[in-house]
Amino acid sequence: MTDHSTGDAWDLIVSPWHLDEHIPAFPIPANTTQVVRPTLSPGPVPVRMSLLHQATVDAVTRTARPLVLSGDCPTARAVVAGLQRRQPDLAVLWLDAHGDFNTPAISTSGYLGGMAIAMLTGRTPELFDDALGLRPVAETSVVLADARDLDPAERDALAASQVRRVPADPAAITAALGELGRTPVHVHLDVDVIDSSQLPDLRFPSGPGPSLSQIEECLAAACGTADVVGASIACAWLPDRVSDQTTRDAITRLVRALGADLVWPDPAVQPL
Template sequence: MTVTLVPYHQDERLPDSSFPLPGPDIIPVTRDLPEGDVWRRVAALFELVSAEVADQVAGGSRPRVVSGDCLTSEAVLAGVQRAGVDASIVWFDAHGDVHTVRSSTSGYIGGMPLRQILGADSGLLADPLGLRPLPEDRAVLVDARDLDPAEAEFLASSKVRRCGVDDVALPDGPLVLHIDVDVIDAGDLPGLKFPVGGGPSRDAVVESVRRIMATGRVAALDIACPWKLPEGDDNTVRARLLEDLLTA
């Protein structure tokens, strides 16, 4: 099993210990990032990610991408599209990630990628990556429960499908499956940067991912790991989770 590792949270290079991946077949994607704002820097990084994903899909493989945040999903979907696959997206996340630059009160860009996939603020990442926006009804948001008012307002009037992990309503055709590990209840996964309670168990998420993978329609798997290693933790919980998700 080959895993493409993007060891960054936005434009911050993370230590390799952040990603306890199984097996030796790891393709790291790194580069010296250019000067400029964060969008220019991540666009330069994600161009390499998109190219790697496109090469793997064109070669008949299913990319498995692991990174430190959800922005990488835009590069994964762009790469799948470059390879000629018109995929919808299934988005596991405790958060909505449907802010625009204008609607975000915090300015945290990790809260924007799903909305950008749907066409918002396209000049920041989508246009540089050649990412074609998806219609809202081709996006499924799974177990999002921590929404800002602007996100809740958008979702209430949008065609984005929403569901829980036990009953995911899949769109037709090929899929990019995106999993932010913070979709798991915070009590089951220590060390999350943005923990949210009241969510599904670790095992329920893994089983849901297995069911989706078993359809044979997943063109690429994208796993975001916005976590930090708690003091004294040996990373065993994270290593087992990544292995279960990557081999689902």
């Protein structure tokens, strides 16, 4: 197993989007390798997302070890598709307050951001074309941590699935990843997994949960246990608060737990 906990550097990619909506205020670290900012023509949201995700796949495939900061969870679909181009098998560790296991058939809101793991595991074929070449990730290769806020039908779907559910606890994550053997892992984190009293102004706060420090420990445990070949962080704050100093501090801590450092530009300097 490659020890990424102290080794290979991350290639930082920023995708400043929530679904198909650009987030102008999204913070872009000075040491960003690539910013995903394609021109999207008017059209249905899934079509626009497919174009955006194709640009993200292209960015991922140009890097050795991608770390993607975005405004939503479905971006992980593009990161995984890009990683699969050089990884014949891939597992996913998903830390989130929500299950992201809804499908168009069971979702009460139709919100695409709540379907991200279902997208990865091939449960939403009607949403997108196959332009990314995404291969469904086996449910037995998905570890879902926390997921304390579930819709009733989503809860039933997860219970009937083979997704491995664990608490957001370093020991539990270490054990679950150990059961996957030598399979390379993509780590995805939605910041709303963290107790909402510690992270104000989230898009979808879920009340009491693990602390920021505990999630840092989970990320460090994952990198110390598995061959973590890619990572994505959904910086799911409200769009006008995503660049606040408190949010930047939280992002910096989470990225550092993965073994990388962020360099923030001078606020007086015009962003990229």
